[in-house]
Ligand SMILES: Cc1ncc(C[n+]2csc(CCOP(=O)(O)OP(=O)(O)O)c2C)c(N)n1
C-alpha cells in the first residue's frame with residue numbers, strides 16, 4: 001500500500017480550492033497512516049461540517065461525516081464500540097472549537113484514546129468567511145465589519161489543564177513537522193489534539209493580503225517557528241501532559 005490508497009481519487013477533483021491547506025493536511029494524515037502500516041480495516045476518520053469537514057468523504061476508508069460539531073462525540077462512540085480501531089477526527093476550528101467545544105473538552109477529560117486533527121483557518125470558511133471563536137481580536141470579517149471585539153478561544157491552554165492530553169501545533173506550510181506531530185499524536189496512548197494553523201485565501205485572503213496557496217505558505221513560514229515545546233502562540237511544537 002502507499003498513502004494514495006487512503007485517498008478516494010474517484011471523487012477528484014475535490015471541492016477545495018487549489019493549494020488549500022486542508023488538502024495538504026489530508027495528504028500528511030494519509031502518509032502517516034501508511035507509515036504506521038494501518039490497513040483500511042483498522043483506521044477510521046470522522047469529520048463534522050465545513051470545508052475541513054468534507055475530508056471524511058475523500059479518505060478511502062470507512063469514515064463518518066457527522067452533523068456540525070458532533071464529530072468528537074461520534075468518534076468517541078466509534079472508539080468505545082471498537083477498541084482496536086484507530087479513530088481520527090479531521091475537522092475545522094469552527095466545528096471543533098465553536099459548536100462542538102463541549103464534546104472536545106469532555107472526551108479529552110475522559111482520556112479517550114483517539115486523535116483530533118483540527119485545521120484552524122481562524123474563520124468559518126465554507127459559509128463565506130464569518131467570524132469564528134478562533135478569530136483574533138480586531139479581526140474584520142463579513143460578520144464583524146468593525147473588527148471582533150473579543151479574544152479568541154485558546155485551545156492549547158484549555159487542553160493543557162487536562163491530565164494525559166497530548167497537544168501539538170503545526171502549520172500547513174511545515175510539511176515534515178506536520179507529519180511528525182500527527183504521528184506522535186496517533187502513537188500517544190490517550191487523547192491527542194493536533195492543531196494545524198493555516199489561512200483561507202478564498203474567504204480571508206483579501207483581509208490578509210494573500211491570493212493563493214503559495215502566498216499562504218510563505219506567510220505561515222514567516223509567522224511560525226518550530227520549537228521543541230509550545231510556549232508562545234506562534235510556536236509550533238508539542239505539549240504532553242502525561
Ligand atoms: C447546526 C449548524 N449550524 C450552522 C451550520 C452552518 N455551517 C456550515 S459549515 C460552518 C462553519 C465551519 O467552520 P469550520 O469548522 O472552521 O470549517 P472551515 O469551513 O473553515 O474548514 C457553519 C457555521 C450548519 N451546517 N449546521
Ligand SMILES: [Mg+2]
Nearest residue numbers: 092093121123
Ligand atoms: Mg475554519
